Amino acid sequence: MRYEIRVDGEMTETLAKAFPELEHVVMSGQTILYGPVVEEAHLYGLLARCQSLGLRVLEMRQTPE
Known part of the structure; x- marks a missing residue:
């Protein structure tokens, strides 16, 4: 399964490292x-x-995958 989680605000690279299994885009x-x-x-x-x-x-x- 693939998921997308949308969060409020622009995450810093340091904060994004808390989710190493996911990609991110701002x-x-x-x-x-x-x-x-x-x-x-x-x-x-x-x-x-x-x-x-x-x-x-x-x-x-x-x-979708």
Whole structure:
């Protein structure tokens, strides 16, 4: 499965390193994290990581492979 997680704000490279398994792109004041998610527990772990880093998740969606 591939997922896209859109967060509010432009993440720094240092902050993006907290998500080594995902690629990221900054667009219009938002950061999009995207990449493979191997299982549901991995997805919940990514969301927990966002929360612990104080990132506001705007959207999360599964994307075609």
